[in-house]
Amino acid sequence: MEDTCGPVWVIAEQIGGRVLAVSLQLIGHARRLADELGTFVEVVLLGDDMGGKAQQMFAAGADRVYLGDAPELAFYQPELYTEIIVELAKERQPEIMLIGSTTTGRELAPLVAARLETGLTAHCVDLVLDESQILEQRVPAYGGLLSIICPEKRPQMATIARGVFPTPEPDENRTGEVVLLDLPDDLPRRIQTLEIVCGELEGVPLESAPIVVAGGAGAGDLEGWRQIADLAQVLNAALGCTRPAVDEGWAGLETMIGQSGKMTSPELYIGVGLSGELQHMVGIADAQVMVAINNDPKSPVFDQVDYGIVDDCREFVPVLIAKVKEYRKRK
Numbered sequence: 396m397e398d399t400c401g402p403v404w405v406i407a408e409q410i411g412g413r414v415l416a417v418s419l420q421l422i423g424h425a426r427r428l429a430d431e432l433g434t435f436v437e438v439v440l441l442g443d444d445m446g447g448k449a450q451q452m453f454a455a456g457a458d459r460v461y462l463g464d465a466p467e468l469a470f471y472q473p474e475l476y477t478e479i480i481v482e483l484a485k486e487r488q489p490e491i492m493l494i495g496s497t498t499t500g501r502e503l504a505p506l507v508a509a510r511l512e513t514g515l516t517a518h519c520v521d522l523v524l525d526e527s528q529i530l531e532q533r534v535p536a537y538g539g540l541l542s543i544i545c546p547e548k549r550p551q552m553a554t555i556a557r558g559v560f561p562t563p564e565p566d567e568n569r570t571g572e573v574v575l576l577d578l579p580d581d582l583p584r585r586i587q588t589l590e591i592v593c594g595e596l597e598g599v600p601l602e603s604a605p606i607v608v609a610g611g612a613g614a615g616d617l618e619g620w621r622q623i624a625d626l627a628q629v630l631n632a633a634l635g636c637t638r639p640a641v642d643e644g645w646a647g648l649e650t651m652i653g654q655s656g657k658m659t660s661p662e663l664y665i666g667v668g669l670s671g672e673l674q675h676m677v678g679i680a681d682a683q684v685m686v687a688i689n690n691d692p693k694s695p696v697f698d699q700v701d702y703g704i705v706d707d708c709r710e711f712v713p714v715l716i717a718k719v720k721e722y723r724k725r726k
């Protein structure tokens with residue numbers, strides 16, 4: 396294939412030598428974009444002893460993997476990673492650069508974008524090419540989806556959360572080229588990550604939970620929030636939240652569902668005291684059955700769910716908990 400425009404890039408992420416699912420999902424989508432543009436998919440993978448992972452990238456849709464393989468790259472190093480990616484991007488001139496909206500990606504993407512003096516759209520929920528082959532970077536806004544474009548500067552950069560795009564079916568017949576990166580001696584080393592300590596996850600993980608209970612501002616206070624948490628516990632559900640619950644300090648950011656949080660696809664979703672803003676609802680777009688509890692019969696959340704309960708959650712939730720416990724005892 397001849398290069399007609401710059402390649403579509405994915406900055407892959409690894410933790411402890413394991414390539415993250417979001418990186419493979421981005422490679423799969425990069426493949427679709429590159430096919431439309433008539434160009435290559437190139438992946439940048441930085442880590443230690445990662446050579447064996449290149450085939451995983453090819454099977455997901457990559458044509459070429461730039462591999463930075465060295466002990467000092469084992470952990471994400473902000474300055475070092477930025478420098479390597481920026482210098483390579485200046486040389487290869489990618490048309491598009493996709494980065495996972497992970498803790499690392501959220502820091503790395505703006506560092507790279509600033510150095511390349513280009514635009515960046517955070518937390519995209521879709522990426523399509525318009526008729527001029529410009530990337531429409533879609534984010535929820537004003538009750539719908541807004542397309543952000545970067546028509547002049549290159550690369551067109553976006554961060555995307557895990558679960559926005561499907562994980563591609565691996566095609567083990569695909570192969571590609573591995574380009575080993577030479578690391579110059581004068582790379583910046585002022586900041587060094589020495590160790591990554593993984594926290595213990597409490598309760599059921601949101602991404603794989605069959606039942607999700609999500610609470611919002613309508614909880615009112617910590618006591619109201621605890622009722623919602625109790626409901627999640629009796630249902631053996633994962634507990635999620637909206638932005639105000641994080642802002643109030645009732646819930647951790649890692650439990651926020653939506654555009655800038657987690658993507659979930661439960662069999663049952665119960666939204667308690669939340670209004671159904673698109674920035675939250677994009678995170679549960681694939682839920683099979685959706686229920687909302689809200690004291691405002693006109694709340695927009697009721698237009699988006701299968702079952703609506705109009706009530707004060709502080710009165711309804713304790714009754715629901717008691718009923719679930721009663722039902723469990725009878726069984």
Ligand SMILES: Cc1cc2nc3c(=O)[nH]c(=O)nc-3n(C[C@H](O)[C@H](O)[C@H](O)COP(=O)(O)OP(=O)(O)OC[C@H]3O[C@@H](n4cnc5c(N)ncnc54)[C@H](O)[C@@H]3O)c2cc1C
Nearest residue numbers: 611612613637638653654655656668669670675689690708
């Ligand atoms: C760029 C951007 C990204 C964002 N990303 C996210 C994201 O990833 N996730 C996210 O959640 N938000 C996100 N937001 C914020 C989002 O726009 C909304 O502000 C947020 O989702 C609203 O949360 P809420 O529904 O809990 O609060 P509100 O909109 O204030 O709704 C509270 C609801 O509770 C109901 N209520 C009040 N009291 C009771 C009661 N006693 N019983 C029952 N119901 C009651 C009210 O009727 C109301 O409908 C983002 C915003 C921006 C601009």
